[in-house]
Every structure is written in structure tokens, then in C-alpha cells.
Amino acid sequence: MSPAASTHSRNLRIAMIVLTVIGIGLATYLTYVHYAGIKPACTAGESCTKVQTSVYSKVAGVPVALMGLIGYIAILASLLAPQGENSRLATMALTLIGFGFSAYLTYRELFSIHAICEWCVSSAVILTILTCLSTWRFLRGEEAPAPAQSTAEHQAQAPLTPAS
């Protein structure tokens, strides 16, 4: 990979890691609030409490905040793993799952609970950005190596042939 392409890929990955860490922070706070039974800080009145204590705040008895936290940690792990086709696929799949779930929860907030939790909306925004970036990154794959470097690599390998 050319140095420019490599830098570009690295920056993209760093940006995704930063977003994921913010997501982990949000999900950790919401998980803590859930288990501590305290009221989440909220600028929109009681909306966050309403959402956090609604029947939709759990799926099969598991708080969605905890599921979010586990999801973000899995995304971070896929971003920190050695980069290749499989790790990019894993990141894309995990962010898509998170995005889908987050879209469903936003629908519930708007049409079933009739209250909006800004923490949840922030997480939904992060997941949307992460999904776009990871899907683009996966479909693009490794950036094509620069021709000059390809030739240089070929020449560097050439002297080995007579010796073998």
C-alpha cells in the first residue's frame, strides 16, 4: 500500500476507534444508570427516565444499554484486531447490527414511548456514522498499491532467483 493510502486507512481507522470509544462511554453511563437505579442526566425533562424505564429498555430481560456496551466493545475489538478482509467484515457486520437495533429503538422512542432520550439519540448518531464508514471501508477493501512501489518490490525480489 502506498504511504498516502496507508495514512488514509490509518486515519479512518483512528476516527472509527474514537467514535467507538465515545459510544462505549455513552453505553457505560446508561448501563450504570440502569443498574444503579438512578435518574439519567437529561435536558429534555423526564424523557430519558421514561425511555430508560420503559418496557422497551430490556430485550429478553437484558437491558439494551448493556447490549449496546457489549456491541461497542466488540466493534472496538474488531477495529484493534490485525486488519484484513475478515476484520473489516466483522466491523461492518457489528456496526450494521448496532445500527439496525438502534433504528428499532429510535422507532420505539418516537412511536411507542413518545419520549426521546438524548443519550440514546447520540448513540444512534454514532452508530449511523460508524456503519457508513465501516461499510464503505469494507466495500473499498485494501487500497491498490502504487505502481512504483510494485516495481521496486519486484526488483528487490529478483536477485533471489539466481541464488536459489
Add this chain to the structure above:
Amino acid sequence: MPQVGNDEEDLTRKERREQARAQRKAVEEAEAARAVRRTRMTQLGIVVAIVVVAIVVIAVAAGGGGSSNHTVQKGSAREASTVSKVNAEIGGISQRGNVLGAATAPVTLVYFGDLECPVCREFTLTALPSLIQKYVRTGKLRVEYRSLETATREPETFKTQQIAALAAGAQNVMWNFIELFYNEQGQEDSGYVTEGYLSNLANQTTGLNKAKWEEDRHNPAYENAVTTDAQLANSNKFNGTPAFLIGRTGGKLQKLEEVSPSEASGFESAIESLLKK
């Protein structure tokens, strides 16, 4: 000279060979890149399909809001069993207007609901029955039902259905009516609340004189009650349902927050602490 001619011919042949090889390589690389793109698109499609299926399964399993299908067919056996269930739950408990429970009960819980709200349905069907059994039936708690428009899309429909409930309250069977409404709640935003639906609920409400109910529905006092409820909810900054106020009867009521509508435990601890006062 012929030697030179051969060299040129060889060079041209070599160049052609290299050109052909380069072209073949380019075609192969392009084909390989296309294959990789196809594979990636397929993988993306599979992941998207799995996510969509998972979300649909969760939405169906969660029920309520968008996907509930618990509207009881008119005159069905299920309808009869709903009436029995409601009668068993609140039968024999004193009712007065919008209040369920003895006037002398030391603790008052004010329940703000929207009859079309699925989360209110969840509360009414899960946490509330045990509170009724444990505290209302034993004379420790009185529950006051008030309205706040949240889930109902049309303000006119909201007013009509709430006035229908309040008109049942004129005959002290409002709680039967609202319990039946929540039990038979239809799919959100499907426009299921029609005159026929309300009339059918009235038919099922034990102890309701239908003619008087129809008459009471035109009483302007109930329309005012809906406005008063909205003002009370607004003054408490409630913007979602169910919402609750709780306190000693006759004393100042406090907002009851941080409670899960599907679990009675949060309500129980608040009631217990008020009973000790």
C-alpha cells in the same frame, strides 16, 4: 542487415508478447477485482438480511406499539374472558368517578395515561394488577386515573375516548371501561377507536347503563376534566405516559419516577414508605 532485421523482428515479437501478457494480466486482475467486489456485496447483503430478520423478530416478540395484535373480536369467547378477567381484578372494589379504591385509603397514586398508549397497557396489565390486589383491595391505596395525550394521533379521538371513559365514571364503572380498553387495545395508529369500538366496550362494561352513558358523553364537564388533566400533567412537566404522582391522601403529591411500568417493585417500595409515614 538481415541480422538487424531479425533483431527488430525479435524485439517486436518480444514487445507483443509482453503487451499480450500485460493485457492478460490486466484482464485477470480486473476479473479478480470484480469477483472480490461481488463477494463483498454478497456478504453485505447477507448481513443486512440477518439484521432485518433479527429486528423483525425482536419487534414481534416485544409486541405492544407497532405490532400488537390483541384486538379482541366483538362477541368472541376471548372478549367474554377479558370481561371476566377485569371483573375478577377490580370487582368488589369501590369506585368513584376516576378513582379506584376506598376514599379513606392513606396513599393516593395518580396514573396519567393515554388509552391508546402501549406502555400504559403494559403497566395496566403487568404491574397494576398486583398493586390492586396488594394495596387497593386492602384499603391502603386509591388510584386516580387521569389522561395525557401521547399515543393517540388525533386530538379529537383522544378527547372522545377519554370522555367515553369519564362518562362510564358517572356510573362508577370507569375503571372497568379503561381496563377493558387497555386489554383490548388495538394496533397503534390503525384508527381502531371508532364509535363501534367504544360502544362495544360500553356493552362489555359490567353495570353500565348504556343509554345514560350515551347521554353523559355530551356532558361538557368531562371535556373540562380532560383539559384539567392536561394542565396538571403540564404543571408536572410530564411529556410521556404512563406518568405518576404519589403521596399521602390529601397531602402533597410527588412525582414518582425511575419506576419500570412493567414491574410492581418500584411502586411497592414507594407505597410502603408512604404507609410508614
